[in-house]
Amino acid sequence: MLDWHSSVLSAPAILAATCIVYTIVLVIYRLYLSPIARFPGPKLAAVTGLYEFWYDAIRGGKYIWEVEKMHMNYGPVVRIRPDEIHVSDPDFYGVLYASGQERRDKVKKNARQFGAPDSVLAAVHHDLHRMRRATLSFFFSKSSVNRLEPVIQEKVDQLVDRMRGFRTTRQPIPVFAMFTAFTNVVDVIMEYAFARSDRRLAHPEFDPLFMEAFSAAGDLCHWTLHMNWILQMLQALPEWMAKAMVPGLGKVIEFQNKIKGQIRDIENGTNKQDGNTIFHHILASDMPRSEKTLGRLWQEGMVVVGAGTETTAWTLVVGLTYIMMNDNIRRRLEHELQEAKASIGMLRLKDLEQLPYLSACIKESLRLSYGVTSRLPRVAPNQTLEVSGTTDLRIPADVHISMNSVMIHRNPQVFPDPDAFHPERWLDNPRLSRYLVSFSKGARQCLGVNLAYAELYMALGAIFDQFRTPDEGELRLQLLGATVNDVAIAGDMFVPSVVSNNKHVKAIFE
Numbered sequence: 001m002l003d004w005h006s007s008v009l010s011a012p013a014i015l016a017a018t019c020i021v022y023t024i025v026l027v028i029y030r031l032y033l034s035p036i037a038r039f040p041g042p043k044l045a046a047v048t049g050l051y052e053f054w055y056d057a058i059r060g061g062k063y064i065w066e067v068e069k070m071h072m073n074y075g076p077v078v079r080i081r082p083d084e085i086h087v088s089d090p091d092f093y094g095v096l097y098a099s100g101q102e103r104r105d106k107v108k109k110n111a112r113q114f115g116a117p118d119s120v121l122a123a124v125h126h127d128l129h130r131m132r133r134a135t136l137s138f139f140f141s142k143s144s145v146n147r148l149e150p151v152i153q154e155k156v157d158q159l160v161d162r163m164r165g166f167r168t169t170r171q172p173i174p175v176f177a178m179f180t181a182f183t184n185v186v187d188v189i190m191e192y193a194f195a196r197s198d199r200r201l202a203h204p205e206f207d208p209l210f211m212e213a214f215s216a217a218g219d220l221c222h223w224t225l226h227m228n229w230i231l232q233m234l235q236a237l238p239e240w241m242a243k244a245m246v247p248g249l250g251k252v253i254e255f256q257n258k259i260k261g262q263i264r265d266i267e268n269g270t271n272k273q274d275g276n277t278i279f280h281h282i283l284a285s286d287m288p289r290s291e292k293t294l295g296r297l298w299q300e301g302m303v304v305v306g307a308g309t310e311t312t313a314w315t316l317v318v319g320l321t322y323i324m325m326n327d328n329i330r331r332r333l334e335h336e337l338q339e340a341k342a343s344i345g346m347l348r349l350k351d352l353e354q355l356p357y358l359s360a361c362i363k364e365s366l367r368l369s370y371g372v373t374s375r376l377p378r379v380a381p382n383q384t385l386e387v388s389g390t391t392d393l394r395i396p397a398d399v400h401i402s403m404n405s406v407m408i409h410r411n412p413q414v415f416p417d418p419d420a421f422h423p424e425r426w427l428d429n430p431r432l433s434r435y436l437v438s439f440s441k442g443a444r445q446c447l448g449v450n451l452a453y454a455e456l457y458m459a460l461g462a463i464f465d466q467f468r469t470p471d472e473g474e475l476r477l478q479l480l481g482a483t484v485n486d487v488a489i490a491g492d493m494f495v496p497s498v499v500s501n502n503k504h505v506k507a508i509f510e
């Protein structure tokens with residue numbers, strides 16, 4: 001009979017031995033037997049996800065630079081994780097992020113990163129995504145956005161008014177906060193799609209707390225990717241505790257509660273609005289009942305707000321900053337706007353869209369603001385994919401494959417002198433547009449692309465028209481101490497982090 005002491009002592013030993021054997025088997029599997037074992041890349045990255053975790057979670061979004069180095073060493077197709085292949089070839093982008101009938105699933109872990117697992121953004125399976133997206137597409141089509149022009153124009157007028165106010169007081173303008181208040185879906189599309197507005201543009205400091213809470217989610221993005229339970233834990237906490245832990249979260253929770261109340265009112269028939277919100281639309285659709293629950297609908301609402309605000313605002317900051325840093329670019333843009341105004345009169349969205357130099361400035365702003373900087377992995381469940389020139393590296397079906405906008409937009413073969421702001425490159429080579437991937441591509445490309453473009457054209461057009469370089473001696477809109485480091489990318493925090501670690505570019509009338 002085994003005595004008591006020896007059986008207790010052997011339990012940890014058995015556990016340790018099991019762990020060691022498991023680890024050895026796992027390492028052998030990942031290095032030699034996995035369906036992606038033959039792909040080149042560092043052995044450590046093939047063996048453990050901790051390699052990525054170190055650079056992204058601990059060092060703050062730095063894995064993209066390691067991946068870039070891997071491509072320099074190993075070529076255009078690299079294994080960057082035990083379960084992920086990364087591709088750097090710009091021509092492969094449209095193959096991976098395909099549209100139409102080509103099935104592309106998302107990877108569950110990435111899809112759940114932001115705590116809205118039942119939203120369109122998080123739909124893992126191709127068919128589920130198509131169904132959710134089809135119900136929302138109507139709101140974001142080009143013709144819907146064109147109808148929305150008067151609402152956007154009203155917000156642009158408010159933006160310009162606020163800037164005039166800063167000219168009178170000669171106070172610095174917090175550019176990112178101002179653009180965030182402008183693009184905040186609450187202020188632009190909320191009035192139309194959600195039929196409510198929190199009027200952040202009118203707030204003296206542009207109500208930055210709300211967006212700071214969304215940014216806090218960005219700061220945690222690499223942790224929540226690997227440890228999704230952090231988000232679930234935060235969501236399960238009593239409201240008072242969650243509010244105490246994350247500054248600004250109170251505003252987001254308040255906003256969530258308002259959306260939930262609005263949905264409940266629509267469900268109960270006590271809602272006073274005219275039936276034209278995304279919630280009315282989903283509830284009246286022929287989607288299954290499981291898609292119409294309160295628990296899912298509020299997530300859809302939060303995703304639309306979260307996805308549309310910081311991305312567009314940051315593009316505006318990047319555009320404004322680079323244009324104001326370069327006098328030649330600024331004067332050429334102002335001249336184009338002046339000429340157009342002289343011949344057309346008031347410039348509507350359709351007129352602004354025809355202006356070549358403004359269009360080139362917007363594309364260059366989108367290129368250097370990158371949209372989503374994360375890798376956006378996809379799975380082709382029933383298709384083998386091939387990167388041109390690498391027949392020996394056909395990627396089998398069902399593998400996690402990723403690409404990212406930063407590597408495409410900084411590819412010197414496509415965009416020579418990639419870190420410089422050169423609007424002219426778009427005029428010299430109109431074919432370049434196919435390599436602009438800030439909105440991603442294919443069936444899952446940004447749903448708000450038309451709205452984003454409208455906001456960019458109308459806001460930048462108005463600013464450089466209304467605040468064009470004045471005569472000598474008058475106040476001119478200028479940057480206040482901002483340098484290229486305040487907009488140049490330093491890392492991937494889902495959206496770009498910047499070299500100066502300070503996104504708070506300021507402008508002033510001087």
Ligand code: HEM
Pocket residue numbers: 120121122133185189303304305307308309311312315370371372376438439440443444445446447448449451452
């Ligand atoms: C410059 C501005 C913007 C950029 C660069 C941008 C970029 C992106 C990207 C790259 C994706 C794909 C994400 C993924 O694959 O996981 C995406 C998805 C999405 N975006 Fe945008 N976005 C912008 C503005 C907007 C606006 C204004 C809205 C709406 C108000 C919006 C709503 C959405 C939604 C709902 C999705 C999910 C689409 C789906 O999964 O089918 N975005 N966006």
